[in-house]
Amino acid sequence: MLTPAALLTDPVAHWPASAVLIVDDEEGMRSFLVKALAARCGQVLAADSAEAAAALVQRQRFDLIVLDITLPGQSGMDWLKALRQQGNSCEVILITAFADIDTAIEALRAGASDFILKPFRLTQLLNAVKHSLERARLARENFVLRRTLAQGQAAASAFLGDSPVMAALRRDLQRAAAAESPVLLCGESGTGKELAAEALHRGGPRAAGPFVPVHCALLPPDQAEAELFGRGGGAGSARDGLVHYAQGGTLFLDEVSELPAAAQAALLGVLAERRIRPVGSEQLAAVDLRLVAASQRDLQAEVGAGRLRADLYYRLQVIALRLPPLREHKPDIAVLLRHFIAELAPRLGVQPLRPSAREIDYLMQYGWPGNVRELRNFVERSLILGSMNLSALYPALEAPPEPPERPPTTDLQTLERQHILAVLDSVQGDKSAAARLLGISRRTLERRFAEWGLGS
Structure with a gap:
């Protein structure tokens, strides 16, 4: 069995920010699991029953649920089946002190990602959690690949040329790519702002993560906030936002000044606190991504006209790059x-x-x-x-x-x-x-x- 002392000496590095829910009726086990994962995941919540856990799931989304089978009231197995029927596809690791081969088979058929038998070692738990979060990351990347078309060429190839103007742009992109700071790309239509954003992503430390482009002008104004940050609520209404699919990678917001006021205010939470609150949710979710924004408009004029928040503008332009027109x-x-x-x-x-x-x-x-x-x-x-x-x-x-x-x-x-x-x-x-x-x-x-x- 694991001990707090074993946890303190564990050398595993921090993982990308993730939201994890622990569901176990034993207070000691809940406390241990929270301590074991809190240092590695962005947010760890706990519940002592399936009913309490269901209330949390209705308010926010989770990347992973660590779920005990034997619970007072509804069993963990029955609640897992209900989650899948509601369309919730988050990763679930089932744990139990009493199991046989039939129980394990039933768990996998119900949609469990993994199955752990008590007592277990810390490394066993961490490996299971790490693998589950990796599957969640791959699922996000697959979603992004389905949503976006292949560019057909390397992003850097859009910035060919021997002129001093293009040489300076390539140099600035290379320097900016190495940082984690927000980047604001300005330039006329057709100058390659999305390709510049992708070049920043591919040339930086988040190259292994997803690149999620969002054309803000195409988002319905009354749904922009939910499209970006997700929606809480019960079965059939809860869904992940595009920010969720950019976890561990880069979120590119093209024509950022087209976002409605509510979405601009929520975007400040990403930049200032690295957290978001899905629409209709009472819980904040951790965010781990890089933000790149772009516009062909004069954003200072947009601020003056009241169409863009001044505090958002100044947070976006930590690094400001201008893409020159072809002329x-x-x-x-x-x-x-x-x-x-x-x-x-x-x-x-x-x-x-x-x-x-x-x-x-x-x-x-x-x-x-x-x-x-x-x-x-x-x-x-x-x-x-x-x-x-x-x-x-x-x-x-x-x-x-x-x-x-x-x-x-x-x-x-x-x-x-x-x-x-x-x-x-x-x-x-x-x-x-x-x-x-x-x-x-x-x-x-x-x-x-x-x-x-x-x-x-």
Whole structure:
């Protein structure tokens, strides 16, 4: 039999935060089990009967229940069967001082994860608990895999390029990944914020855990809090939240300012106290995860407008990283173009394209308002059609601009002039529209015309 002295000398390290419920009618055994697991699990509660345990389960969720079979009132075996009928799938370890092979078989058929016979050793108990919590972790990861689509490429590959801008971003991501602090990613749509969050996860100490992306704008406002933090209650209404499935890993909240006020307040509990309270529950549950948030909005303006809590904003931006738009690192377009062609051509079952220098130069003149995502979509469309689909960028043009009745030139200044004049012609001489399509300012366009002596 185990003793408190044996417990004090036990060298087992702390495990990821988990909620455990002990159900045993013997006060000494309850006290011992609580002491044995409290130092290793985030939260350990105890009950002396199945009825008392059922009340706790209705108020909050547990990762594991250690359950004695022989209890006053409803037996542990009967309560386990009732739990499974209600749809509760948490891990359950049954313990008893009186058992035979038939009892063990019945326990496994009822849905027990393990079966321990009293008296038992501390290592036997800890191994059973550790294995059960590992199964719970794998179940969470399987849920995440079913919920999210495979990216099809390593997250880091979205940040290719030799420009100083991308080199600095890769360096900042690598440094931030090594920390456990919250990260706030800012940038326009299509700059790769989710891939940056995944790169932070894969490059950090939680890489073995799940990566759970949540697009806050898609959560129904009246259900956002329950979707994130879970719901307490009786059979049929209790459920785990997405935070539960991110335990031990990284939770990524995209467009975080879209969360309603109640969910923002609950999120503060994750950051400040590492605990959550499921909707309708009276109990707090421990949280062990890293939080990464993102937005394409100006979050300081959102705070000023009252749409984002100021205290939440300041807790999120411990590490703030800006993802640059593609127009700020256009020299990387050629590298990204080759990468997307090599990635997508085999997947689409088509021959890869070989863009010419003139086509690449043409692409570098475009403004790319949709950023890297737009470039990837352009490559995919071009591969399907079998040629660089340049007319999709400028619908008024059927082909890259070429000077009429003149042989092709390789002079970059001449190419630039031809291209700008063709774009201006495609928008019926509207210089403001042409400047937007070219990704330059109206002043820069006017300066070019002055240099060429074209005036207005």
